Amino acid sequence: MGRRSCGYKQKxxxxxxxxxEDEKLLRYITKHGHGCWSSVPKLAGLERCGKSCRLRWxxxxxxxxxxxxxxxxxxxxxxxxxSVLGNRWSQIAARLPGRTDNEIKNLWNSSIKKKxxxxxxDPNTHKPLSEAMLSTSKCPEKASRELDxxxxxxxxxxxxxxxxxxxxxxxxxxxxxxxxASKTSAHQEFFPxxxxxxxxxxxxxxxxxxxxxxxxxxxxxxxxxxxxxGWQMVVDRQTRPCNSIPRTLRQHDIKWS
DNA sequence: AAAAAGGCCAACCGCCTTAGG
DNA sequence: CCCTAAGGCGGTTGGCCTTTT
Numbered sequence: 001m002g003r004r005s006c007g008y009k010q011k012x013x014x015x016x017x018x019x020x021e022d023e024k025l026l027r028y029i030t031k032h033g034h035g036c037w038s039s040v041p042k043l044a045g046l047e048r049c050g051k052s053c054r055l056r057w058x059x060x061x062x063x064x065x066x067x068x069x070x071x072x073x074x075x076x077x078x079x080x081x082x083s084v085l086g087n088r089w090s091q092i093a094a095r096l097p098g099r100t101d102n103e104i105k106n107l108w109n110s111s112i113k114k115k116x117x118x119x120x121x122d123p124n125t126h127k128p129l130s131e132a133m134l135s136t137s138k139c140p141e142k143a144s145r146e147l148d149x150x151x152x153x154x155x156x157x158x159x160x161x162x163x164x165x166x167x168x169x170x171x172x173x174x175x176x177x178x179x180x181a182s183k184t185s186a187h188q189e190f191f192p193x194x195x196x197x198x199x200x201x202x203x204x205x206x207x208x209x210x211x212x213x214x215x216x217x218x219x220x221x222x223x224x225x226x227x228x229x230g231w232q233m234v235v236d237r238q239t240r241p242c243n244s245i246p247r248t249l250r251q252h253d254i255k256w257s
Numbered sequence: 258a259a260a261a262a263g264g265c266c267a268a269c270c271g272c273c274t275t276a277g278g
Numbered sequence: 279c280c281c282t283a284a285g286g287c288g289g290t291t292g293g294c295c296t297t298t299t
Contacts, residue, residue: 016267106266
């Protein structure tokens, strides 16, 4: 049995929005705010589901949207952010005022990807294409180790950054602390490419204590942190891997230092 | 001029998390 | 706890428009 899609109970409109529908939604939200999205269509006199209304508002009707094409500065920023955040379009959009995750995603898929390829840059790894292909095809493990090495060297150069521990070995390197812990399946599940790091908070905690739920917090030298059981997870802005942050973190705001 | 191919983008789909009962 | 509904997200699709053959 398939999953029910939104609006399964009634026959609701789908597809492109008419100017009349736009006006109804705009008028309603301007006057009352959206409140509970699921009740918006009824109150606004629309035969749409709440999700559809929300999307239309966010992507098209919101008054603070910037119209028109992307500037080269915006494109460069998107490339930089994508290299750090991966395909977290909503978080990238949060750094580009007036732009939506949907249009950034579309721009990436339709234009930026191709431009990077033309320049000989792999859009997935942001490395030169030849290097990226060699790394992935011949020895992915080696490529991963090299990346880790590069990351750790990069981090050591900046004394203002916190002490970090590679999740793959779970060795804590903060101050005098030097705890060892074995890998768990949870580590591997959440951090498949080993590029997330932890900052130790207390001597008594072990990595096993920090799963599975995190709460978002901030750290002056990180883009994403979370703490649990005296531990704090730090995803460094230069090492943020693609698709390796636990899903539980995804919906929290990432705050930039 | 017509058909095919490609590009673009709005909107949908399905999954996940969260909140509330 | 468990269940359900809502909200949010990223991936994907479908259709319109433009370019190429």
